[in-house]
Amino acid sequence: MEFDARTALVVVDCQNDFADPKGSLYVTGGEEVVATVNRYIVTAIAAGAPVVYTQDWHPESTPHFEKDGGIWPVHCVMDTWGADFHPWLIVAGPSIKKGSNGEDGYSGFTMRDPETGEEMPTALDSTLKEMGVERVVVVGLALDYCVKATALDAQRLGYRTLLPVDATAAVDLSPGDGDAALEEARSAGVEIA
Numbered sequence: 001m002e003f004d005a006r007t008a009l010v011v012v013d014c015q016n017d018f019a020d021p022k023g024s025l026y027v028t029g030g031e032e033v034v035a036t037v038n039r040y041i042v043t044a045i046a047a048g049a050p051v052v053y054t055q056d057w058h059p060e061s062t063p064h065f066e067k068d069g070g071i072w073p074v075h076c077v078m079d080t081w082g083a084d085f086h087p088w089l090i091v092a093g094p095s096i097k098k099g100s101n102g103e104d105g106y107s108g109f110t111m112r113d114p115e116t117g118e119e120m121p122t123a124l125d126s127t128l129k130e131m132g133v134e135r136v137v138v139v140g141l142a143l144d145y146c147v148k149a150t151a152l153d154a155q156r157l158g159y160r161t162l163l164p165v166d167a168t169a170a171v172d173l174s175p176g177d178g179d180a181a182l183e184e185a186r187s188a189g190v191e192i193a
Helices: 030-046 124-130 143-156 177-187
Strands: 007-012 051-056 095-098 110-112 119-121 135-141 160-163
Touching: 007 030, 007 143, 030 051, 030 135, 051 124, 051 143, 119 124, 135 143, 143 160, 143 177
Parallel strands: 007 051, 007 135, 051 095, 135 160
Antiparallel strands: 110 119
């Protein structure tokens, strides 16, 4: 995998609630994913590649949460331990926060109002365009939700998109969700490494 000034590393949601066993929506193996992601970050920085991060950043109540009618336990509430980046994660670039107004923020590029279905962009696409990025490598948590959605949006927006399997892990709410996510991404033109 080659990094350069036009190839950005997009680090998706490596936050305590997903990557720490004490997190409210822990992804099995999340802490190992953070260690692998760090190796990609070091490689990207050494090659002069931009590194951009995303963070779930929810209010205390949102239709995204099970307690408010959604499917997820409360997680990544803004300005809490759960929303903070995992302490092992090397942070070396800007972070795009998503879901702050109660939206579903699966993709780093778009958010969706859970009641109306209306989609709105985040600042990720404009940030990457300002940096002159043409290719993205998408890593982080979780494969079957935010990583997949970010990779699919990147591909749809015209970025050459690579998803390295060793730098992600799946929630697998239903067995096989991670494998299905990889197949959906591959079918959309995302390169799986």
